[in-house]
Amino acid sequence: MARSISDTGSVVRAVRVWPVAGQPAGLPDSLPEPIAAVAVPPAGPSWPEHRTRFAVEVVGDGASGWHAPVSEAVARLVVDTLADGVVGHDAAAPRKLAYRPRASRHHQGAHARQAVSAVELACWDLASRVSGRTVPELLGGTVRAHVPVYASALGLDPAHPEAVKVAAWISEQGFWGQKWPLTKELLRQGPVAVARVLGNLREAAGEGRFMVDGLRRCRLDEALGLLPVLADLRVAFAEELLEPGGVAWARVRAAGAGVPMAAGEHAVDEHEQTRLLTGGAVDVWQTDPGWSGGLARSLHTVEVAADLGMPTFPHGDRLWAALALAGACCRDKVPAVEWHLTLEPLRQRVFTDPGAVEAGMLPSGPGIGLAPTPVITSPLPVWTVGS
The missing domain is CATH 3.20.20.120 (Enolase-like C-terminal domain)
Known part of the structure; x- marks a missing residue:
């Protein structure tokens, strides 16, 4: 007998946003000697979007999908405009995600598209972890x-x-x-x-x-x-x-x-x-x-x-x-x-x-999941939508 959508484990029950570490200043440790000799310190840490970063979690039944890092502006768009509509979505049906309701009339532009991307990628991660199949599969x-x-x-x-x-x-x-x-x-x-x-x-x-x-x-x-x-x-x-x-x-x-x-x-x-x-x-x-x-x-x-x-x-x-x-x-x-x-x-x-x-x-992938799990820097999420 075919499983109902609620039995798949990939239905999103909640969306959470967690803090992760900001991009450190300076160059990474242990750069190969030829690279270190000519490297220019990156400008990223001077940008607010890199200093304060977050991970997006979509919570299923017994598993979660993740995407990180995102900036505060993108994280707020996820919570304010997308999260309510994502709750109840089955991550195993990716083509349906675009038809979930959004709490905004503004769906274009860099930050809006990054927010949509973050949710979509987190759903792929959840679908992979629940199904036990890699994302390329x-x-x-x-x-x-x-x-x-x-x-x-x-x-x-x-x-x-x-x-x-x-x-x-x-x-x-x-x-x-x-x-x-x-x-x-x-x-x-x-x-x-x-x-x-x-x-x-x-x-x-x-x-x-x-x-x-x-x-x-x-x-x-x-x-x-x-x-x-x-x-x-x-x-x-x-x-x-x-x-x-x-x-x-x-x-x-x-x-x-x-x-x-x-x-x-x-x-x-x-x-x-x-x-x-x-x-x-x-x-x-x-x-x-x-x-x-x-x-x-x-x-x-x-x-x-x-x-x-x-x-x-x-x-x-x-x-x-x-x-x-x-x-x-x-x-x-x-x-x-x-x-x-x-x-x-x-x-x-x-x-x-x-x-x-x-x-x-x-x-082509870390195995099951789209990416390795992000390192969370707080025991509590910053925002939660859903149960």
Whole structure:
């Protein structure tokens, strides 16, 4: 006899929000020597959203699903606009989550989408723990037990004399590739300086894949001047040289030069994702399951990108969700996920069992559950909705 919905154990009975530790100041301990020599202390601890952080718990019958960390602004949106509607939802029926009632008319924008993502990811965690199946299995089946990782060197100074040692070290460690930032100082010096600095890194990287991230800092004239340089460097992709999707972006796209253009991590709303994907604006798709509406939405955009001939490289802010997404996809759809060399060790401190890269690979999940359980810093939740 089929079980009733109340007997599944995956029905959400309550939503709780718990405090977790803020991001510590400075760099992580025990950084490899080449990285430590050129690392720049992260700005994150100066941001309120990183100093005060929380974990979202969806409580089932005998099990809980978790997502962490989220900022106070996102946690309040979860409690004020989503929690009442989530109570009673069966996490084993993910397609129904979007139809649960919300206590707000405002469902778009970065914080609103992060709140939706947090609840959705916590529900996947609950469904996995109750069913005893991994999240990639729940997404349709595990295609890869291990996923290649590319090294993000965004926390490093590319112009530092020792940076070439880092580029060589990354290749030696077996990473899928490496991505370097176009810093404000480097852009100010012009294309000749960019060619010299990145050329040295490219040479040190050997045959490994090489990418750059403009962090949306380029002016139109700077981006146009950089295209020949990036083409000579044979970059696998150039990420967000400037704001994606606008007039300036279109002019850079029209200039061509054979440089694949990447974007998507900041496209948090569905209409913006669809516009970028189908409007010929990008060559490489980047989604973040923690920002874009969750795993189901991210998987949808990965499939659309693949149909349009684009690979997807999930953004690294929600590493465990990105790994689950990649684990359910073949390497042509998701060749690799991002590992931030200086930030990711700090991000992983919120979990009971932090992840670590081995030979340029990570497991597609921690086993049962979407991610390891977060480390809670209080015996009592900050907010509770439901029983």
